[in-house]
Amino acid sequence: MTEALGIRIQNLHKKFAQRQVIENLSLEIAPGSxxxxxxxxxxxxxxxxxxxxxxxKPTNGEVSLSPASANFSFVFQDANLLPWRTVAENVSLPFELDSKLQQISQAEKNKRVRAALEKVKLEHFESAFPHELSGGMKMRVSLARALVSSPRLLLMDEPFAALDENTRFEMQNQLRELWLQEKMTVVFVTHSLFESTYLAERIIMLKAPGAQKTLDQKIELPSQRSEDLRTSEDLNKIVKELSMRLRE
Structure with missing residues (x-):
């Protein structure tokens, strides 16, 4: 397994037409965090x-990944599965799109697809089609598709926002387990302070305009997180403090 990716952002600016979305943002994210x-x-x-x-592409500034050769995956808010392809065929899509992955033998590709489905507990659904799956199962397929290339960085943009509460909790627990097992870097965007506190080691809070960094805080909670933690005094104290900062 290759090492996790580190991220360095220096004096980053991004402008769409006349709107400055990100202005002079700098931060570093350690590998494996x-x-x-x-x-x-x-x-x-x-x-x-x-x-x-x-x-x-930045308007100005720089985003660098280290090591630059390591691969990463992106999980969006919607599962974005191809309806005419089975679960296994959807998970195998990166092998068709990435020129480096195209060189892998078919036997190895099949092995990786099965392994990715096992990681998200969908190994018995590889022949199912998206219309046969629940919303939570579709997101698991999307996560398996991201994991099939053994990424060293996982970027996630509100992937659990549309799920019901029980399914969202299950997915959060599974993501934590995968992060600990795979030792990859995860950057997770969410609107939920409870979700970010339960999942992350570190929270970065931005505000408009210009993605100004108003808080960059390490989360002092155990690395092994259980359901009891969700209603604990420690977690709720952190969420309350974050909520106050967000309102400010």
Whole structure:
């Protein structure tokens, strides 16, 4: 397994027409860390993820990944599954789109697809089609598709926002387990302070205009997180403090 990706952002600016979405933002994210980015709508959270992924180009400034050769995956809010493809065929899509992954043998590709589905507990649904799946199962397929290439960085843009509460809790627990197992870097965008506090080691809070960094805080909670933690005094104290900062 290759090492996790580190991220360095220096004097980052991003402008759409006359609107300055990100202005002079600098931060570093350590390899193997789990960082959540929170803030109100329009503060530049999703744009920041897209800049890290190279889906947008900076107006000025720099985003660098180290090591630059390591791979990463992006999980969006919608599962974006192809309805005419089975679960296994959807998960295998990166092998068709990435020229480096195209060189892998078919036997190895099949092995990786099965392994990715096992990680998200969908190994018995590889022949199912998206219309046969619940919303939570579709998001698991999307996560498996992201994991099939063994990414060293996982970028996630509100992936659990549309799920019911029980399914969202299950997905959060599964993501924490995968992060600990895979030792990858995770950058997770969400509007939920409870979700960010439960999941992350570190929370970065942005505000508009210009994605100004108003808080950058390490979360002092155990690395192994259980359901009891969700209603604990420790977690709720952190959420209350974050809520006060967000209102400010």
């Amino acid at each position: 789990f960082v959540s980015v929170v803030g109100p709508s329009g503060c530049g959270k999703s744009t920041l993820l897209r800049l890290i992924a190279g889906l947008e």
